[in-house]
Amino acid sequence: MTNKTEATGEVRLKGIAKTYGAFTAVHPLDLTVPQGSFFALLGASGCGKTTTLRMIAGLEEPSSGTVSLGDQDVTALPPYKRPVNTVFQSYALFPHLDIFENVAFGLRRRGIKSVKKQVGEMLDLVQLGEQARKKPHQLSGGQQQRVAVARALINHPKVLLLDEPLGALDLKLRRQMQLELKRIQTEVGITFVHVTHDQEEAMTMADTVAVMNAGRVEQLGAPTDLYENPRTTFVANFLGTSNFIEAEVDSRSGDEIVLKAGGGKLVLPESRCGAPTTTGGRVLVGVRPEKISLTHAEDAGEIPEGRNRITGRIADSSFIGVSTQYVVDSPVCSDFEVYAQNIDRDPRLVPGAEVVLHWNPAHTFGLDAAQDAD
């Protein structure tokens, strides 16, 4: 017989909100984090992601709404009664205890005497089996963070919450630890909810990302989906660089929308348009810099049919190794940024050169210019 109130690693937030006096840190939020997923709350400082995490942990009382784990409403439960544990940026290890005892702590507190096997397995999981008898100060920052993860996992929580856990590490170690945490999550198979302001970190690790802005989830999706199909300029700009062109709906052709931009036309697949598609409607057309090719105007005839194209003049270029990054001024969009593959190393592509920018229409996305203006 299944126990209806058994907690699982599915996190469900219903209308959860947090106010401090007149200030709303988190507006009423509905969110479901599937069991076993690696979920990232991503946003700039102050957007409410830590507050949201702390409400899941029970460290912050919601002003309204409920937190459930599976079918169990845990809103009224104190943190230690929730099958949830948190890893903080400050590892909060016990300095006087060795690594083994730091990890064993949660078991000993529950009165479990024989801890050797479990602690050994957990240290192996985080690849610190050899370091068991060292003190925290004898380990690197990344190793200490792994101890903190092992300590948080020892009591088999259903959900692990991670609050900027890699924030104190230098960039190289951060990148290593991102992969390491992902591996650990895959191995233990429980739900991880990870707070970060680093878009690359969220994209590398998470299978689902919620982009937060001013106390609201602005968009939720798989990293590739958010990157390819942002629904607002905030999301487009937070996850990388975008070029935007103001355009107007001209007509339809099958499942494509034809837009007027400056003197020219652009094509946008209807499925990638988040704006009304009635004739005359204003659309903000977005395209990622790395999707754009650059051709000298003299060779414009060689550009294949069916590509979106705009003309411009190179304003600036910088060689960045694998590619050259160009800034192009165009009548439809000034300071258009282009990262073009520098395969041909065309020597004519220098500042002042007249060029054609062109890309596959499938890489275009359309935003509602009217809605995004406010």
Ligand code: ATP
């Ligand atoms: P950071 O990455 O800087 O921690 P965050 O996105 O996690 O940012 P929160 O810590 O959730 O943001 O804070 C959201 C907002 O709520 C911020 O404007 C913050 O100043 C405010 N806030 C948080 N805790 C309190 C509190 N105890 N009293 C008043 N305001 C608070």
